Amino acid sequence: MITSMSNPQIKEVQQLLKKAKTRREERVFVAEGIKMFREAPADRLCKVYVSETFAGKTEFEDILRGKSLNPDSDKVEIVDDKVFKSLSDTVTPQGVLCLISMGNWSLQDIMKETEYPLLMVLEDLQDPGNLGTIIRTGEGAGVTGVILSKTSVDVFNPKVIRSTMGSIYRVPVIYVDSIEEEVVPMLKTYGITTYAAHLKGENNYDQEDYSKGTAFFIGNEGNGLTDELTACADTLIKIPMAGQVESLNAAMASGILMYEAARQRR
Amino acid sequence: MITSMSNPQIKEVQQLLKKAKTRREERVFVAEGIKMFREAPADRLCKVYVSETFAGKTEFEDILRGKSLNPDSDKVEIVDDKVFKSLSDTVTPQGVLCLISMGNWSLQDIMKETEYPLLMVLEDLQDPGNLGTIIRTGEGAGVTGVILSKTSVDVFNPKVIRSTMGSIYRVPVIYVDSIEEEVVPMLKTYGITTYAAHLKGENNYDQEDYSKGTAFFIGNEGNGLTDELTACADTLIKIPMAGQVESLNAAMASGILMYEAARQRR
Numbered sequence: 001m002i003t004s005m006s007n008p009q010i011k012e013v014q015q016l017l018k019k020a021k022t023r024r025e026e027r028v029f030v031a032e033g034i035k036m037f038r039e040a041p042a043d044r045l046c047k048v049y050v051s052e053t054f055a056g057k058t059e060f061e062d063i064l065r066g067k068s069l070n071p072d073s074d075k076v077e078i079v080d081d082k083v084f085k086s087l088s089d090t091v092t093p094q095g096v097l098c099l100i101s102m103g104n105w106s107l108q109d110i111m112k113e114t115e116y117p118l119l120m121v122l123e124d125l126q127d128p129g130n131l132g133t134i135i136r137t138g139e140g141a142g143v144t145g146v147i148l149s150k151t152s153v154d155v156f157n158p159k160v161i162r163s164t165m166g167s168i169y170r171v172p173v174i175y176v177d178s179i180e181e182e183v184v185p186m187l188k189t190y191g192i193t194t195y196a197a198h199l200k201g202e203n204n205y206d207q208e209d210y211s212k213g214t215a216f217f218i219g220n221e222g223n224g225l226t227d228e229l230t231a232c233a234d235t236l237i238k239i240p241m242a243g244q245v246e247s248l249n250a251a252m253a254s255g256i257l258m259y260e261a262a263r264q265r266r
Numbered sequence: 267m268i269t270s271m272s273n274p275q276i277k278e279v280q281q282l283l284k285k286a287k288t289r290r291e292e293r294v295f296v297a298e299g300i301k302m303f304r305e306a307p308a309d310r311l312c313k314v315y316v317s318e319t320f321a322g323k324t325e326f327e328d329i330l331r332g333k334s335l336n337p338d339s340d341k342v343e344i345v346d347d348k349v350f351k352s353l354s355d356t357v358t359p360q361g362v363l364c365l366i367s368m369g370n371w372s373l374q375d376i377m378k379e380t381e382y383p384l385l386m387v388l389e390d391l392q393d394p395g396n397l398g399t400i401i402r403t404g405e406g407a408g409v410t411g412v413i414l415s416k417t418s419v420d421v422f423n424p425k426v427i428r429s430t431m432g433s434i435y436r437v438p439v440i441y442v443d444s445i446e447e448e449v450v451p452m453l454k455t456y457g458i459t460t461y462a463a464h465l466k467g468e469n470n471y472d473q474e475d476y477s478k479g480t481a482f483f484i485g486n487e488g489n490g491l492t493d494e495l496t497a498c499a500d501t502l503i504k505i506p507m508a509g510q511v512e513s514l515n516a517a518m519a520s521g522i523l524m525y526e527a528a529r530q531r532r
Contacts, residue, residue: 039510129395133515133518136511136514136515137514137515137518139507139508139509139510139511140505140506140507140508140509140511140514141508142508142509163515165511165512166510167509167510167511170509170510171509204532206529239406239525240406240528240532241405241406242405242406242407242408242528243405243406243408243433243436243437244305244405244432244433244436245402245405245406245431245433246431248402248403248406248521249399249402249403249429251518252399252403252517252518252521255514255518255521255522256521256522256525259505259522260529262506262508263472263526266470266506
């Protein structure tokens with residue numbers, strides 16, 4: 001059992017929680033809580049840290065067994081309750097925290113995985129809650145993957161992880177240096193039509209056909225899409241807004257577009 | 267100019283920021299920032315507190331003039347920059363903060379305002395960001411009003427105000443002691459059909475007709491709708507979810523339903 005705050009493993013988890021750079025270097029992220037533990041893919045689960053209290057519960061052993069692990073496994077570390085609390089990002093920790101290895105998807109993977117991919121392309125998205133919500137809603141709407149500019153918020157930030165409610169395990173997420181140079185040409189190659197949600201859109205979003213390969217471009221929360229990426233889109237669409245609303249929240253706009261695509265595809 | 271932190275007006279604003287009870291008693295709420303000042307309805311603007319720095323800018327005087335006020339008005343108080351900062355909810359305050367009197371809508375007002383109202387009925391909603399997003403998206407989708415159970419988060423909480431992006435001024439919001447007893451009978455009287463987003467819904471949400479009077483019931487983030495309110499709904503609808511998603515975020519579910527209604531009504 002780990003009983004000291006200065007235990008090197010505890011220090012490593014703290015670094016992984018705090019620093020995107022450490023996460024990138026080790027290709028591992030931290031997922032906290034019972035639901036995240038339950039849904040963790042067994043083949044990507046590197047380590048489970050469990051509080052003394054939670055380790056004593058049958059719920060813990062049941063989930064562990066579901067992943068073909070037992071409490072004596074090298075992958076399981078029991079941690080003194082107080083030390084565990086220092087790792088937790090929440091006020092009332094549930095007593096379990098996993099290290100998960102990052103998925104390894106390529107742009108090509110997600111573009112040829114299905115005949116008609118449904119992709120979200122996010123440029124410079126900054127809010128962790130927005131990204132988490134887009135991934136969670138995206139899984140619900142059946143997206144094939146989420147592509148982000150490298151200037152966007154880190155998807156392995158604990159706040160993003162939490163707000164995905166487990167979808168982080170299942171929705172492929174890929175960062176690119178340049179959407180214009182890396183993603184746009186490949187979308188063309190695979191015959192995927194690109195739509196930018198934009199105030200200057202001519203047609204309402206529901207007047208387009210998303211039943212074939214579709215990618216939606218969504219921009220930064222404050223500034224919207226850059227002119228450069230807007231110019232790359234095949235079609236500008238608008239989400240009509242009544243009253244004096246100037247724009248919708250980026251996650252909300254994404255959700256409305258993804259669910260319109262899902263509606264058309266049913 | 268106000269230069270002291272112990273000035274009674276400053277103390278009052280602090281109370282209004284912190285306490286829902288004070289806001290309810292005085293029927294006033296605080297709206298911070300330039301956008302919120304610009305969009306504040308002149309007839310409900312009780313007071314403007316402006317930092318010394320922002321008071322010197324032409325932008326301030328322009329907005330003030332737009333509301334037929336001048337800097338010498340009783341409604342305008344200039345505040346020392348440091349004291350202003352102590353009032354602000356943000357890290358880099360924009361230098362202006364308004365006291366706004368609460369709107370005064372009745373359930374009857376919003377149910378007979380238009381021939382076919384579009385209403386959101388929120389039961390025990392707890393997250394300030396969710397409520398703000400529902401109000402902002404709701405204005406965009408053209409909702410007639412938002413009704414909340416009194417156990418829900420306070421709409422005049424500074425976090426909600428901020429995330430409405432000004433829609434708080436324009437979307438009627440009404441709290442009720444009991445949705446079942448006060449709202450449901452009135453919805454029936456006015457011939458408004460009620461839909462509950464529910465996992466047990468038979469039809470997908472897009473298979474129903476929302477072109478006539480429509481009210482959507484949305485439940486608490488963690489627990490969903492109570493059985494009592496679910497039983498009051500005319501129709502249970504479901505938002506289909508791919509993958510392993512169990513539910514959508516409450517604001518996202520609301521937005522998808524409101525924009526489906528807006529789509530059908532166009």
